[in-house]
Amino acid sequence: MSEKLTIGKLASATGTKVETIRYYEQIGLLPAPARSAGNYRTYEGEHLRRLSFIRRARDLGFSIDQVRELMGLAGRREQSCMAVDVIAHRHRDAITRKIADLTALAGELDALIDSCSRNTVADCRIIEALGPTVDMPFTQSRAHGPN
Amino acid sequence: MSEKLTIGKLASATGTKVETIRYYEQIGLLPAPARSAGNYRTYEGEHLRRLSFIRRARDLGFSIDQVRELMGLAGRREQSCMAVDVIAHRHRDAITRKIADLTALAGELDALIDSCSRNTVADCRIIEALGPTVDMPFTQSRAHGPN
DNA sequence: TATGCACCCTCTAGTCGGTAGAGGGTCAAG
DNA sequence: CTTGACCCTCTACCGACTAGAGGGTGCATA
Secondary structure, eight states: OOBOOHHHHHHHHTTTOOOHHHHHHHHTTTOOOEOOOOOOBBHHHHHHHHHHHHHHHHHHTTHHHHHHHHHHHOTTTTTTTHHHHHHHHHHHHHHHHHHHHHHHHHHHHHHHTOOOSSBGGGGGGHHHHHHEEEEEEEESSTTTTTO | OOOOOOOOHHHHHHHHOOOHHHHHHTTTOOOOEEEEETTTBBBBBBHHHHHHHHHHHHHTOOOOOHHHHHHHHOOOTTTTTTHHHHHHHHHHHHHHHOOOOOOOHHHHHHHHOOOHOBBBGGOOOHHHHSSSSSSSSSSSSGGTTOO
């Protein structure tokens, strides 16, 4: 039983912040460990395994709910892993969509940036492109000011 | 002065939710409008212009702080628009990074998904790849259960 | 033995950009 | 005069943490 860890050791072993570990315990993602005489959390190898799993899944962008699902499924070793596959695919699809969205956004921004003449704000095409009216954006508002 | 708008009209004119408009007022992004006798917000053309600007910038992914900056700059018409250009470029760079991160992630996920044999969880390579130990993930933990 | 320091504890509040709901008031039409 | 759409404020919630206050513990060193 030399595998006892303080929260700090577990944190550095998994590349997680101490606060995050306590947070995972609070939301029921990581089981509450035993406590020492001085009320310190004492983690075992099992916690290390679980937290590593959580970290890897999180690093791959799975949500906490997805991680919960994956961990639930991981325990049922004799069942089909189709459900696991489905979660992974869904996540992959979401990432595909996100990349497409960002790429479209990047295109729009590039057009905006290219149009900038780098002169004064008065004829800045970026500001122009953002505003609905071509001339006099916000000139009235200086009376009561932005913010 | 036929340009007076209720919050609902402003919302549908700009494709914003009513709650979001009130939120923008609360955080000082949109100036507080005059009130009617019945305490209704009464917006003018200027508000419409400002909110349209905000919406477009937000749709392009600028943060609220960036929108604040852009609006501050938009008023100073005689100054150089270099600062505007800088904000746009910074945002564009952030998006480039995000796309790269997501693309890398997608690659990792694809490898994971390809490796799935679609048999039982026991030999599911997805679960395996997530866990640090190849055998017996979480088998002890079923005693006190996940969550 | 005292003291210092790193580490741990709980509890609360803040981040970002809204969203949702409770519990009420206003306005115009029929 | 009632109905229903709209508006008001206030508060709490979402995800996934992060930060800080105010205190306790454990160990090494003087």
